[in-house]
Amino acid sequence: MDLDAYVQAHARDWQRLEELVGRRRLDGTASDELVELYQRVGTHLSVVRASAPDPTLVAHLSSLLARARNRAVGTRVGSWRTVASFFVDRFPAALYRLRWWWLGCLAGNVVVTAVMMLWLLDNPVVEQSLLSPAEVDQLVQQDFEGYYSEYAAGSFATQVWVNNAWVAALCIALGVLGLPVVYVLFTNISNLAIIGSIMHRADRGQQFWGLILPHGLLELTAVFVAGGVGLRLFWSWIEPGALSRAQSIAREGRTAGTVALGLVVVLLVSGAIEGFVTPSGLPTWARVGIGVLAEAVFLTYVLVLGRRAVQRGHTGDLDAALLEDRVATQA
Structure with a gap:
């Protein structure tokens, strides 16, 4: 895999996730976008690990996902929307x-x-x-x-x-x-x-x-x-x-x-x-x-x-966004 081309193709998603993680407050739409990007970037990390495990990029994406995960949990826990969804x-x-x-x-x-x-x-x-x-x-x-x-x-x-x-x-x-x-x-x-x-x-x-x-x-x-x-x-x-x-x-x-x-x-x-x-x-x-x-x-x-x-696809298990950072690799 051409790592430089892969980075160039997905850098915008990573930058957008970084921006959302850094925001002080997130409304419902932004929170949903954060979770979606979290899952997408998790897939990117899986691809990088499997095909071109550059230590610097892996560390950067892992850190970004960890912060996004904490932000996703912090955004959702205690909200009435989460209680209703439960x-x-x-x-x-x-x-x-x-x-x-x-x-x-x-x-x-x-x-x-x-x-x-x-x-x-x-x-x-x-x-x-x-x-x-x-x-x-x-x-x-x-x-x-x-x-x-x-x-x-x-x-x-x-x-x-x-x-x-x-x-x-x-x-x-x-x-x-x-x-x-x-x-x-x-x-x-x-x-x-x-x-x-x-x-x-x-x-x-x-x-x-x-x-x-x-x-x-x-x-x-x-x-x-x-x-x-x-x-x-x-x-x-x-x-x-x-x-x-x-x-x-x-x-x-x-x-x-x-x-x-x-x-x-x-x-x-x-x-x-x-x-x-x-x-x-x-x-x-x-x-x-x-x-x-x-x-x-x-x-x-x-x-x-x-x-x-x-x-609608629910099973009673935790949402994917609240589970571990490893996401199934997609082409």
Whole structure:
């Protein structure tokens, strides 16, 4: 490759990127141009490295890209546009792309919970080995319903939000190990099955579902999303596909981070429902209706916005401008 001719052909792009990096402020159009030039100059650097690795030019372009990358990140982080893009593109795209993992996790856990609850109802001796008659009576008569109104609504909603966010974070963080995710999920649903069977045996099934469903639909869906994404992270190590294992885990790990951030908001909504709606004086049909509506909105968000985001090329991974400086070489 004729290095001098290549420099002459692309020097204008480099000068323009240098100019944008040096500006004090960038509007939306200039920011988009900076990112576009960043990607283009990254390709130029790849060509130079591969065909004519002049140390001075490589150092100059590398320094320019590093400054452009920092400027691109600094320009975008904290902006409302970035926040909007996250919830319109990146988060729903991640949920949609991984939908079969978390929908499978959701279906599997629902089936296991139902089987456990029916089995416990047919085997009361198990219940007797877990709780004394006095403890069962305390749970049925006071503790289960009282749990939702024991604290002020705001404090309780915050407590629930933090607890559920911690469970979801565990599912994602332990995902690369596989089995710990299954353990966390099983612990979560086994408690539900045990309490449900006790309440049904005491003819309090309507009360049980009336207090669980308003917040539980969205809350448990969020936990199952975290579990499914965690298991996908584990599978990316087992079966990396066309990528190397390191690349596969890195991509799914970044996507898992996207899901974790988004679930913070989803669990905030479910926590607010649990703190303010579940213990409220609304009739049962109204409380359950709010829970069903919240779940329907979430699923619509995933299946409609997520599908559109994927069609626009989003995957849930970080934007190319925020990744490393190496860009695929183009002719």
